[in-house]
Amino acid sequence: MSDVLKALDAVLESRKNAAADKSYVASLHHKGLNKILEKVGEECTETLLAAKDAEHSKDLSDVIYETADLWFHSLVMLSHLGGSSQAVLDELARRFDLSGLEEKANRDKN
Numbered sequence: 001m002s003d004v005l006k007a008l009d010a011v012l013e014s015r016k017n018a019a020a021d022k023s024y025v026a027s028l029h030h031k032g033l034n035k036i037l038e039k040v041g042e043e044c045t046e047t048l049l050a051a052k053d054a055e056h057s058k059d060l061s062d063v064i065y066e067t068a069d070l071w072f073h074s075l076v077m078l079s080h081l082g083g084s085s086q087a088v089l090d091e092l093a094r095r096f097d098l099s100g101l102e103e104k105a106n107r108d109k110n
Contacts (some may be wrong), residue, residue, distance in 0.1 A: 005085035009070075010080035028076055043070040050091050 011025070018026035028036050047070045066093040077109055098106075 002086075002089060005075075005089070008075060009079065009084045009086070012076060013036055016079065023024045024077055029080055033077070036073065036080055040070070040077055043073045046070075 015023045015025035016029050020030040028039065043066065047063065047066040051067040054060050054063045072107040078084060078088070
């Protein structure tokens with residue numbers, strides 16, 4: 001799975017300096033962080049709505065599709081800010097053996 005994320009990171013990085021009229025990701029980078037954040041928010045809302053629909057229909061296909069869009073646009077945001085999927089994977093790994101309640105309590109102390 002991380003091979004897919006590594007490849008996506010490389011593509012996102014290469015699109016930072018690509019022509020805006022040749023690449024959707026390049027056009028987002030050229031429009032700036034606010035446009036990227038707008039897309040993340042839009043995809044988040046679409047994911048939430050798909051999840052609500054799936055609760056009743058029991059069909060997860062739209063939730064998976066919208067979650068992929070949300071993850072993708074979140075990775076574009078991270079790339080724009082100089083981050084990567086690896087940083088997110090590292091953070092998830094750090095939390096792996098930590099209870100959610102313990103992690104939250106540690107966060108609240110800071």
